[in-house]
Amino acid sequence: MIKYILLTPLLFVVSFVSAQTEVQPCSAHKHLRELLKEESFRKQYDKDQAQLKLEELGHQQNKAGTIYTVPVVFHVLHNGGSENISNEQILDGLRILNRDFRKQNPDVSNVVSNFQSLAADIEVEFVLATNAPNGECFNGITRTRSPRTEDTGSDIYDGFDQVDAVVAGNDVYQGYWDPSKYLNIFICKSIGGAAGYTNYPSNFYAGSMYGNGIFSLSNYIGSIGTSSGYTSRTLTHEVGHWINLPHTWGSTNEPALQTNCGSDDGISDTPNTIGVQSCNLSESTCGTLANVENYMDYSYCSKMFTTGQKSRMRTALNSSIAGRNNLWKASNLNEVGASGALTLCKADFSTENNLVCSGVSVPFTDNSLHNPTSWSWSFPGGVPSTSTSQNPSVVYSSPGEYSVSLMVRGSGDSISVTKNQYITVLNETGIAPIQEDFENLIIIPSDKWFINSFNQNETWELTNAASSKSVRIDNSNKTLGSIDELISTTTTLDLNLSASISFDYAFAEKQDDNSDKLKLYVSKDCGQTWVLKKSLSSSSLKTAPNTSSFFIPNISQWKTATVSSNSLSSFLESDFRIKFVFENGGGNNVYIDNINIDGPVSISENNLIRKVKLYPNPAKEQINVNFYNKKRVKQFVIKTYDVVGKELGVVYDAELPEGDQVFKVNIANYKPGVYFISVGNNAESKQYKFIKE
Ligand SMILES: [Zn+2]
CATH class of the missing domain: 2.60.40.10 (Immunoglobulins)
Known part of the structure; x- marks a missing residue:
């Protein structure tokens, strides 16, 4: 539900949206249209819709009375960019969703007079779940790092890959989030050109996290951070679909088609409409005044659901179809931790960067749950060595590995956690030229190269399979979208001389549509900030023909990549580091060898x-x-x-x-x-x- 912001006269809004002109408000109806082409889906969908219609006629409680509470989990799928939105932004999105569904939005008083009396309090509320499927307590938000956050492909995109990435990445909490227990909301960087989409309830998708999930762009959640007031009601719109509301112009039609007046949404108090693309409050192309302020329109002035929509949504929540009626049951709310007061259940903390240089201030973030009231930190080897702040910063002056402990208290109880060797303070820096050919090594030396593996265990390893020793990722069983980093210790580059970086690499795809990427980043502040200097993908990454068998390059199946001295001139510092990042796109094994960080030695392209x-x-x-x-x-x-x-x-x-x-x-x-x-x-x-x- 983009708000067609380009039509607003406000100048700052126009500039805000310029980067998003490609984004369609919502693609739920397009997904449905595609699905209906498949007979097995159409049969089940028609049966479910007929059943829901009967259930709506038969049950008085669908109209009003009980307040239904739906437990929600937000799954943030990100790749380290601005799509990794803050907890505050997500909570703001949840606040707006609840506000709109309970008709507590102040702008409802501005609804045009014809529809004032129809604006309804849906009497449905949304609460963050706090128990994961494995029983572990959490804050209702999961975060998974994966390039699958981005899909710039087809107009009709299915989120199976994105769900798979979340499932693979959340092993801490157990991967499968039963959609009859949780409303799963997937927050991504791109979802095939739309701001959001979801599916109507259908037993065709019983048990499927994909088929029962809601997909939203990260910058359409909440009204703060990367979103804005104008994009803040996408979730209200998508949740409407999720509990069986079509667009006001009907389920399967494009907006703005002049032939659309005959298409009904099946709800008696939402007049037929051609599909409005602006907030034209006197729009009546189809003979009656259109309800352009309805959340299920595409206007940027939406502010209400109708009484008829209320009945339809509450019917879907009372139906066993797709398990919607299990979500709000007391037993489920207890199981997923969406009822009652939250008590202290977990001590936890994190820091953004646990590989640091001496003398750098390391900020720690308390992630303890729920509602801790006091903190007792221990930082052996750090200054200060103890703290009672919630989020302290610590400086380490000597190279080595350091443990960190935290004890939290809340409502009488205390819980502790210790993370051993959590902080690594890097050793004395090397001086360029650095030449790493891995030749005399038995393991990758942990004081020179650091490995970060997201999602999966297989990661950079030393191998002599490829005629001489090199490092490799065995991709034969890697999850699509997994990320592996190989990070150097610090190097001093001479300030008076130019520098360049080169490395050899080998890679084969399994098939042409693989989307693997190998990236090289550099840092001049010991890894606190990184700048991308080389990104190899598709034809620039391939060094050998596609193969589905285990790829081992022969000596002619290597390429050399170089980062020129010009592009490194601003990086001539003592705390220089490099980082290789491999993003799995379904391809075969990747190899790196002969990493050269050149100082005084000048080279041309090899x-x-x-x-x-x-x-x-x-x-x-x-x-x-x-x-x-x-x-x-x-x-x-x-x-x-x-x-x-x-x-x-x-x-x-x-x-x-x-x-x-x-x-x-x-x-x-x-x-x-x-x-x-x-x-x-x-x-x-x-x-x-x-x-x-
Ligand atoms: Zn929609």
Whole structure:
């Protein structure tokens, strides 16, 4: 229910909406139209609608009397952006939903006189659930990190992928949220071009989180944060659909079609309408004044449900169809924690960044539930080492791993939690050039590379499957949309010199519609903020043909990616870090190797060679230089240099054919120390660091 804000005369609203001009108000009717093409759905849907019609005629309580309480869970699906809306914004959305359903919205007094007497208090309320399916207490909001928050695909999008991502990501609370126990509201960044959609109740979707869920854009929830008053009533509209209200112009028709006057919504007190696209209060194209202020219109001035809509919604809530009548039963409200006073049930805390440099202030957030009244923190190794604030900040001065404890009190009880090795203060920084080829490693060294895995256990691992050692994610069983990060410790980049980053990677899709992404971020403040510098997807990420069998690249199935010195000039700082982020899009395994953070060594785009390996490194007698030569080079040169750039010897100077190459360099006479080996031709060469023991 966008409000057709472009038509409003207010200038600031026009600018607000400019980024959203593509968004359709609601696509519920389009989803239904698509579904009805399928006979199995149509049969069940027609049967359910006929049944609901009978039930509406038969039951007086559908009209008024009891207040029904519906337990709600908001599932925020995000990828670290502004779509990860705050708890406050979600609570504001819930407040507006309740306000509108209980006719407590002040603007209802402005409804045009013809409809004043029809504006109804639906006598339905919505309360956050506080018990998860596994019985664990929570705050009624789940948060799952996944690129599936975004769907820019077809106009008619189904949210199965988004539900799957939420289910896979919420293992803490157990994945399946029974839709006859919870109203599941999925908050996403994009949902196929609409602001919201849902399905009418039908046994076709019995038990399905997707079929009984509501999908909403994150910036159409509430009136604060990323939303606004104009976009705040999408949820009121969608919940109307969810309990069986069509649009006022009927279920299956587009708004604004001149032929629409014959299409009825089946509710006697909402006049037929062509489908209004503005707040024209005297709209009467179909012969009678249209109820453009109805929540089930697309106008930006909606402010009421009618008495007839009330009866229809309450009928659906009293019906066993799709299990709607279980939601508000006392036994269910008890089970999901949506009745009675909330007592202290959990001690918990978090911080945004638990990999920090020394001297950086680390803010902690109390996430304890419910209603804690006092806090007792313990920060061994930190300053301060204890605190009684709810949300304290702490500074650590020495590298290492630190535990954090919190004890909370509320209404007499106390609960404690300790998170061991929760904060890592990074070690002394390395100095560029940094060259990581993973060659002499048995495990990924935890003081140099940090791994964050969202959603799933399989993550970056060391492997020697691909002719030499590299890091890999085994994607054979990964959940679509899972995210894995590989984050470096800090590096000092010389302020007087340019810097660049390069790395080798290999990846294959399983099929053409895979949507995997490999991204490289850099930070100059030790990881407090990150800037995207490289994003590889589809053809730029693929290095080999599609395969459904376990992908292991051969030496010609690698590519090199480079971040140029120009784009890094503002990052020349001592607290420089890099972060690889792989977003699973259904593809095969991904590999990374030969990560170079270059300081003084200048390189151009590596057109000649790839997969350069120096081993062993450090070396005593002999060092092997292995690389893949991309094309025949007439004069290929390999030389060694000392640390100040003095040439020490010529290893090779001749024509070199395409293919895998190994050169053995005798360094027995070198003194222990740092050396470089230069590989390439006169126009283009690259230097690699090695250490003589
Ligand atoms: Zn709608």
